[in-house]
Amino acid sequence: MKIHIADPTGLCFGVRRAISKLEEELARSEQVYSLGSPIHNPQETERLSRMGLVVVESAEDVPDGSVSFIRAHGITPVQAEALKKKCLKVVDGTCPFVKKAQKSAKDLSSEGYIVVISGDRAHPEVRGIMGYVDGEVAVISSDGVIPDNLKGRRCGILSQTTQKVAAFAALVSSFVKICTEIKVYNTICKATLARQDSVCRLASKVDGMIILGGRNSANTKKLAEISRDVGVSTLWIEHAGEINRGWLQNKYDIGIAAGGSTPDWLIKDLIQKLNMM
Ligand code: SF4
Numbered sequence: 001m002k003i004h005i006a007d008p009t010g011l012c013f014g015v016r017r018a019i020s021k022l023e024e025e026l027a028r029s030e031q032v033y034s035l036g037s038p039i040h041n042p043q044e045t046e047r048l049s050r051m052g053l054v055v056v057e058s059a060e061d062v063p064d065g066s067v068s069f070i071r072a073h074g075i076t077p078v079q080a081e082a083l084k085k086k087c088l089k090v091v092d093g094t095c096p097f098v099k100k101a102q103k104s105a106k107d108l109s110s111e112g113y114i115v116v117i118s119g120d121r122a123h124p125e126v127r128g129i130m131g132y133v134d135g136e137v138a139v140i141s142s143d144g145v146i147p148d149n150l151k152g153r154r155c156g157i158l159s160q161t162t163q164k165v166a167a168f169a170a171l172v173s174s175f176v177k178i179c180t181e182i183k184v185y186n187t188i189c190k191a192t193l194a195r196q197d198s199v200c201r202l203a204s205k206v207d208g209m210i211i212l213g214g215r216n217s218a219n220t221k222k223l224a225e226i227s228r229d230v231g232v233s234t235l236w237i238e239h240a241g242e243i244n245r246g247w248l249q250n251k252y253d254i255g256i257a258a259g260g261s262t263p264d265w266l267i268k269d270l271i272q273k274l275n276m277m
Contacts, residue, residue: 001248003274004206004255006198010267012191012219012260014095015039018072019048019263021093026051029067029089035059035079036124038071038093040217040261043239047263059083067091072261073124074098076131097161098125101187106132108156113183116140116150118171119160123218126160144171146178154181161189162219162260164196164226191260192219199223199257203230206255208247211236212270213259220259227257239266240273248277 011019018038025032031052037045038053045055053069059082062068068087070080074094083090094102108115114136119126121139130137138150144167155175159168165188175182203209209227213220215238227234232255235247248254254274258267 002253004202006202006257008194008198010258010262014072014097015261018093021091022069025091032067032069033062034069034071035075038069041214043266044263062086070094074102074128076128078131097189101129101158101161102132104158104185104187105129109133109135113154113156116155116157118163118168142167146174151178155179156183158185158187161187162192162222163188164222195260196226199226202255203227203232206253207251208233209255211257213262214238217259217261223257223259240270
């Protein structure tokens with residue numbers, strides 16, 4: 001069996017930056033509070049929790065005078081303001097590309113466009129971006145179905161940073177057919193594009209692809225979808241312990257790709273386990 005690693009793969013710039021900011025703060029402060037999980041990887045969140053990270057659901061759960069952390073996916077301006085009022089210190093780990101998407105939404109909204117976000121309404125990044133819109137906003141999921149009330153209106157379109165390029169391009173093209181004025185910001189980040197491309201290239205050359213990453217990670221989910229779309233047998237796991245011998249049978253070339261929130265140590269664990277097998 002030969003192992004091939006997608007290149008690039010694993011931690012993206014934004015998540016690596018957020019983790020290192022958080023680790024620096026955890027070395028100084030006994031506890032650091034994060035609104036929601038700071039990274040969409042349960043194993044890495046658990047490691048950081050052992051260092052003093054406390055994940056809470058709302059700003060109300062953050063004690064007065066504490067230190068808080070804003071995750072790479074960002075939060076709404078209202079939540080950021082609440083943290084600022086309560087905390088001694090707020091460490092901002094928001095990825096600069098997510099900040100760009102937030103600013104695009106704000107600009108489109110102030111120019112009077114209905115802000116259309118291509119993405120998953122339940123995802124924290126999308127909820128954060130929606131918070132920057134001061135007016136009408138619509139979220140269109142991967143099914144690409146455009147609500148009737150947007151037809152013929154002025155729409156400003158942007159994307160969740162981790163969306164598939166082809167799906168975003170198809171959505172924009174659908175808007176061209178139904179609106180007389182649209183403005184588009186391509187807010188899909190380069191790290192996402194590069195990881196999607198590397199999976200696509202590798203998946204077409206191997207007998208099986210292992211996609212490593214949190215089940216709550218949108219970008220990992222996209223990588224698994226892309227790999228399956230290529231037509232190769234695809235196994236999506238969170239950690240090396242989930243690999244099974246049955247799936248490996250009759251596969252000689254195995255590709256590995258990891259989501260942008262999968263830490264290096266989980267990738268190394270997986271390679272080690274496969275080598276042992
Ligand atoms: S996937 Fe892109 S936008 Fe999201 S955290 Fe990583 S670098 Fe930033």
